[in-house]
Amino acid sequence: xxxxxxxxxxxxxxxxxxxxxxxxxxxxxxxxxxxxxxxxxxxxxxxxxxxxxxxxxxxxxxxxxxxxxxxxxxxxxxxxxxxxxxxxxxxxxxxxxxxxxxxxxxxxxxxxxxxxx
Amino acid sequence: xxxxxxxxxxxxxxxxxxxxxxxxxxxxxxxxxxxxxxxxxxxxxxxxxxxxxxxxxxxxxxxxxxxxxxxxxxxxxxxxxxxxxxxxxxxxxxxxxxxxxxxxxxxxxxxx
Numbered sequence: 001x002x003x004x005x006x007x008x009x010x011x012x013x014x015x016x017x018x019x020x021x022x023x024x025x026x027x028x029x030x031x032x033x034x035x036x037x038x039x040x041x042x043x044x045x046x047x048x049x050x051x052x053x054x055x056x057x058x059x060x061x062x063x064x065x066x067x068x069x070x071x072x073x074x075x076x077x078x079x080x081x082x083x084x085x086x087x088x089x090x091x092x093x094x095x096x097x098x099x100x101x102x103x104x105x106x107x108x109x110x111x112x113x114x115x116x117x
Numbered sequence: 118x119x120x121x122x123x124x125x126x127x128x129x130x131x132x133x134x135x136x137x138x139x140x141x142x143x144x145x146x147x148x149x150x151x152x153x154x155x156x157x158x159x160x161x162x163x164x165x166x167x168x169x170x171x172x173x174x175x176x177x178x179x180x181x182x183x184x185x186x187x188x189x190x191x192x193x194x195x196x197x198x199x200x201x202x203x204x205x206x207x208x209x210x211x212x213x214x215x216x217x218x219x220x221x222x223x224x225x226x227x228x229x
Contacts, residue, residue, distance in 0.1 A: 032216050043209055043220035096170060103148050103213050108162045
């Protein structure tokens with residue numbers, strides 16, 4: 001019930017194209033859904049995040065779409081650039097069934113994005 | 118956002134030894150976390166480092182293997198004890214600020 005399932009595992013996109021990464025969750029206690037970008041040899045960096053009372057959030061070329069009823073959310077990268085090539089992780093934050101561990105993030109499996117020039 | 122530093126950035130250690138990783142934050146934070154990222158894998162929470170009390174460990178992680186200290190609101194250490202090659206991973210410190218968690222650069226550990 002604590003899992004976050006992410007797909008695809010890897011994604012290849014041409015420069016200028018749209019990259020789409022999907023995540024699904026089961027725990028309805030999750031209340032915050034961030035996306036992280038990680039370059040090789042670096043720690044994950046927060047990219048964009050959304051709360052479940054909002055269906056969409058856009059920041060520059062990055063958009064999160066959130067479907068609360070389906071318990072799914074996705075990251076869209078518009079006009080993808082070679083510099084966007086990285087590993088992307090979705091995550092979800094919330095308490096467990098016992099109401100503890102608040103603040104803990106559960107991560108998806110990650111998506112390796114490659115943007116060809 | 119908080120600026121997080123970790124020491125060492127990388128290390129190569131022998132089987133059976135221990136390594137202590139330091140995490141320093143440039144501001145006082147209530148919540149600090151330690152994660153493990155095995156090669157090519159996602160992040161797994163090891164424990165929540167609580168200031169002034171014992172850390173809270175996730176299932177599969179125990180204090181004897183991963184002792185954690187949190188002496189104040191800007192600093193924490195994670196020790197990887199009695200290491201084996203299976204402990205080769207990136208170890209990441211994270212802090213919570215508001216709704217967000219920020220990550221340090223990580224410590225890349227290789228155990229021979």
